[in-house]
């Protein structure tokens with residue numbers, strides 16, 4: 001079964017072709033990052049305009065790269081949400097036109113679920129159940145993945161998502177957008193114990209996250225240092241901040257996995273590309289006898305292949321949408 | 335030769351199927367923010383009624399704007415992709431020109447599309463020997479500034495969703511010199527897009543589905559702010 005998938009939830013226009021849920025024949029990603037950098041973040045109207053300019057070219061490139069034609073496609077998958085409404089609309093309008101024109105089934109996909117499914121593409125033998133840590137730009141979730149389309153949300157962020165905290169701290173440090181990769185890089189050169197930022201664990205039993213206190217602590221530290229005229233070592237601030245985020249993510253993930261006797265933890269989302277997080281998870285995994293999975297960096301970013309994988313598994317589970325399918329910009333996870 | 339024409343520039347979503355100069359069907363819905371949900375089902379409904387499929391369409395016509403940015407993108411994406419599927423030509427049509435096509439009379443025709451905050455997208459048109467002539471190119475103007483300009487004309491006909499919004503202002507400013515369109519000709523209609531599409535198609539004025547984009551007439555707020563800073 002060949003799936004054509006479209007992802008336009010934020011600032012990446014992406015189209016992929018997959019055989020079944022795991023074999024990627026093509027995964028074209030056109031990033032708008034350079035355009036949004038001069039605004040210091042993603043501008044929704046600019047993103048929507050860019051998506052419509054390139055979407056059909058990306059569709060064709062993806063078909064060509066997969067060496068298939070429209071006629072060969074069996075299923076259409078598309079991101080339904082969460083994301084920017086105007087950006088999502090381009091993907092969904094395009095997907096619906098294809099599905100109707102070619103009389104194909106269409107499946108609207110939750111973007112967050114897509115991030116988890118990126119791991120099925122990367123690790124051919126990976127099967128549920130497992131504990132999943134999803135850390136992306138605007139979402140942080142700790143979930144038990146019980147089946148290909150069966151998720152139980154155990155923890156979520158109560159305020160800022162981890163990725164959001166990275167972006168805000170990066171901005172305060174005068175670093176370019178997007179902040180995550182830059183902080184990750186600087187951290188490798190800094191002292192992660194230089195500054196004692198708080199680790200917000202919330203209630204003892206809670207699996208929820210809260211990163212806004214940490215963000216504020218970093219901003220306060222920077223302001224005070226400036227007022228006192230102290231030297232700010234950006235690498236140390238980055239490393240200490242990142243470590244504070246990772247300590248919480250790693251601690252809660254392992255606590256959940258052990259409590260539920262899971263032997264696998266799967267990382268997903270943009271922050272799963274963070275080298276510090278990967279290293280720390282693998283180190284702890286070795287100590288605890290838990291296997292760690294994460295997608296390659298390109299599959300951590302927003303891409304259509306992961307949407308295609310999720311669409312395939314949902315279709316197999318009997319989920320099909322009709323032509324009234326619409327975007328849901330603040331689509332929740334379960 | 336079958337033409338599928340769409341207009342989603344305003345709250346009115348309209349689609350029509352024409353066979354050269356014959357209207358086979360038109361379907362319009364005036365509902366808040368439902369274009370994304372209903373446009374494709376609307377197209378399916380009209381094509382099903384006519385026993386047609388997407389692959390039977392030879393030429394596509396679509397309103398490029400001005401109008402609601404989001405609405406335009408829904409219509410343009412849908413048309414681009416349907417044309418892409420079977421490699422068919424697309425014709426982009428000005429929404430204002432299409433509105434002026436609803437009123438083929440000898441007066442000065444002024445379509446107005448709501449652009450929010452007391453502004454309208456507008457242009458000034460007139461018919462001569464069966465042809466539409468542009469006296470003022472599409473622009474976004476404060477309604478009062480537009481009415482100042484229109485005071486210099488004797489017989490003005492207005493239509494578009496901006497008219498209802500500013501009806502009192504228009505009547506006050508232009509008095510007996512203005513006629514307001516009947517309701518049926520007051521809104522964007524896909525049959526007007528289709529008619530212009532056929533004319534442009536015969537003239538060879540088709541566009542590529544890869545590069546077709548809406549004509550917003552305005553840059554995004556962020557882009558304007560950035561320019562101001564520079």
Ligand SMILES: [Zn+2]
Nearest residue numbers: 111136270302
């Ligand atoms: Zn994402």
